[in-house]
Amino acid sequence: MSDLPLSFSKVSYAVGATPILRDVDLVVRAGAPTFIIGPNGSGKSTLLRFAMGLIAPTSGMIDWNGSRDPAPRRRAIVFQHPVLLRRSVAANLTYALDQAGVEKSKQDGRCAQLLELVGLLDLADRPARRLSGGERQKLAFARALARTPELLILDEPTASLDPSATLALEQLITTAAREGIKILMASHDLGQVRRLAGDIVFLHRGRILEVASAKDFFEQPRSAQASAFLRGDLITED
Amino acid sequence: MMEGSGALQLVLSGDPALYAVVRLSLVVSLSAVAVAALIGMPLGGLIALTRFPGRAGVIVLLNAFMGLPPVVVGLAVFLLLSRSGPLGAWGLLFTPTAMVMAQAVLITPIIAALTRQSVEDLWSEYRDELNAMGVGPFQRLLTLLYDARIALVTVLLAGFGRAAAEVGAVMIVGGNINGFTRVMTTAIALETSKGDLPLAMGLGLILIIIVFAMNASAWGLRLYAERRIG
Ligand SMILES: Nc1ncnc2c1ncn2[C@@H]1O[C@H](COP(=O)(O)OP(=O)(O)O)[C@@H](O)[C@H]1O
Ligand SMILES: [Mg+2]
Numbered sequence: 001m002s003d004l005p006l007s008f009s010k011v012s013y014a015v016g017a018t019p020i021l022r023d024v025d026l027v028v029r030a031g032a033p034t035f036i037i038g039p040n041g042s043g044k045s046t047l048l049r050f051a052m053g054l055i056a057p058t059s060g061m062i063d064w065n066g067s068r069d070p071a072p073r074r075r076a077i078v079f080q081h082p083v084l085l086r087r088s089v090a091a092n093l094t095y096a097l098d099q100a101g102v103e104k105s106k107q108d109g110r111c112a113q114l115l116e117l118v119g120l121l122d123l124a125d126r127p128a129r130r131l132s133g134g135e136r137q138k139l140a141f142a143r144a145l146a147r148t149p150e151l152l153i154l155d156e157p158t159a160s161l162d163p164s165a166t167l168a169l170e171q172l173i174t175t176a177a178r179e180g181i182k183i184l185m186a187s188h189d190l191g192q193v194r195r196l197a198g199d200i201v202f203l204h205r206g207r208i209l210e211v212a213s214a215k216d217f218f219e220q221p222r223s224a225q226a227s228a229f230l231r232g233d234l235i236t237e238d
Numbered sequence: 239m240m241e242g243s244g245a246l247q248l249v250l251s252g253d254p255a256l257y258a259v260v261r262l263s264l265v266v267s268l269s270a271v272a273v274a275a276l277i278g279m280p281l282g283g284l285i286a287l288t289r290f291p292g293r294a295g296v297i298v299l300l301n302a303f304m305g306l307p308p309v310v311v312g313l314a315v316f317l318l319l320s321r322s323g324p325l326g327a328w329g330l331l332f333t334p335t336a337m338v339m340a341q342a343v344l345i346t347p348i349i350a351a352l353t354r355q356s357v358e359d360l361w362s363e364y365r366d367e368l369n370a371m372g373v374g375p376f377q378r379l380l381t382l383l384y385d386a387r388i389a390l391v392t393v394l395l396a397g398f399g400r401a402a403a404e405v406g407a408v409m410i411v412g413g414n415i416n417g418f419t420r421v422m423t424t425a426i427a428l429e430t431s432k433g434d435l436p437l438a439m440g441l442g443l444i445l446i447i448i449v450f451a452m453n454a455s456a457w458g459l460r461l462y463a464e465r466r467i468g
Contacts (some may be wrong), residue, residue: 054369072372083367086385086467095381099371127467147371 003229032198282353314411
């Protein structure tokens with residue numbers, strides 16, 4: 001059972017009378033990381049919540065490899081502010097492994113493997129809610145990997161981290177991508193986007209204005225808003 | 239003054255009859271907390287996590303039931319258990335079991351209402367993460383009850399405080415029978431009316447100490463757990 005390709009067709013979302021996403025058409029396929037970029041409030045997080053199946057569109061539809069059942073199969077998400085369970089670091093992981101259907105006898109081994117990967121093995125018995133910001137993101141990342149995802153959705157995972165924690169997380173992301181996990185990630189850090197992105201989806205006021213390879217997007221953005229965004233202007237006009 | 243020191247002497251003397259009363263109080267109220275927790279916690283969690291018509295009404299009712307007058311609860315359980323009542327054949331009236339039942343009825347709404355609030359608050363925090371992990375409804379309930387465990391200790395304590403302090407319900411269904419259904423609160427009421435103030439004060443002192451000790455240890459547990467669990 002695969003979750004890819006993920007397709008949005010004519011997806012719109014409004015809260016009350018306020019439109020948040022408008023007529024989004026997008027297909028996310030296996031391959032290099034796809035980055036959702038755009039100014040604050042442009043709808044990046046909302047789009048990722050749709051991709052994860054956490055909310056239902058007001059109109060239009062979303063499917064994962066043809067299935068419209070929003071229950072997560074081979075996908076996982078790391079939120080910008082991950083919520084960790086009130087348990088130890090290791091218990092957070094075994095919980096996720098359990099939910100992902102990993103046999104009890106294999107959970108401890110897999111848990112240690114994941115903690116090792118993200119560099120939290122020494123903190124296995126710490127209460128998860130006492131971790132630092134960078135450690136939290138690493139644990140949330142490991143928890144997402146516990147689902148052995150094909151599609152890994154990341155919502156500005158480094159937004160509040162210092163440079164060394166950002167670097168550590170970017171390395172984890174690169175490794176995951178190299179192992180064939182499709183990354184769908186929101187970011188407004190253009191340096192990071194240059195370092196990691198294969199394709200770019202540029203969102204502005206709830207609309208997709210551009211879908212392009214990272215190279216094309218940075219060399220010749222097609223919309224005035226994207227050019228302004230790349231120059232670092234504050235874009236306010238439609 | 240005289241009465242005060244008499245009370246203290248009684249407490250310190252370890253009078254067996256006095257301690258039988260204290261022990262029964264603890265057994266009855268702790269059993270009532272256990273029964274009420276077994277019913278109230280899952281019920282509160284269920285109400286927190288499900289949507290059904292009339293849910294708002296149920297929540298208002300549950301919150302209102304937190305203030306049930308003990309004598310009314312006692313009367314209702316009395317009618318249920320009396321010879322001609324629906325459960326009269328069980329022959330439980332004027333037994334400790336009846337007292338447990340009455341106190342359990344009294345505090346189940348407290349435990350259910352406070353649990354509902356805790357679980358609902360935690361759910362709003364956990365919803366996205368649990369949905370993203372594909373957690374099913376039953377596991378969701380267990381997870382939230384477990385992760386709300388620090389708050390739930392306080393909930394149990396609120397139930398215990400209410401049960402241990404009430405006099406009306408146990409008086410009506412227990413009958414304050416010496417050596418059999420006499421607990422601290424009913425003994426205090428009786429001894430005060432008989433004029434044996436030292437005994438009444440001694441019992442009052444013990445009751446306060448127990449409630450205080452329970453609260454202090456729950457507070458300590460909470461501090462410890464918050465440091466351990468976050
Ligand atoms: N549930 C909601 N109710 C009201 N407004 C919302 C809701 N969710 C998102 N929004 C609004 O939609 C816009 C897009 O939000 P978001 O997807 O979080 O943007 P981004 O992640 O790009 O910063 C914002 O203006 C936000 O305030
Ligand atoms: Mg966002």
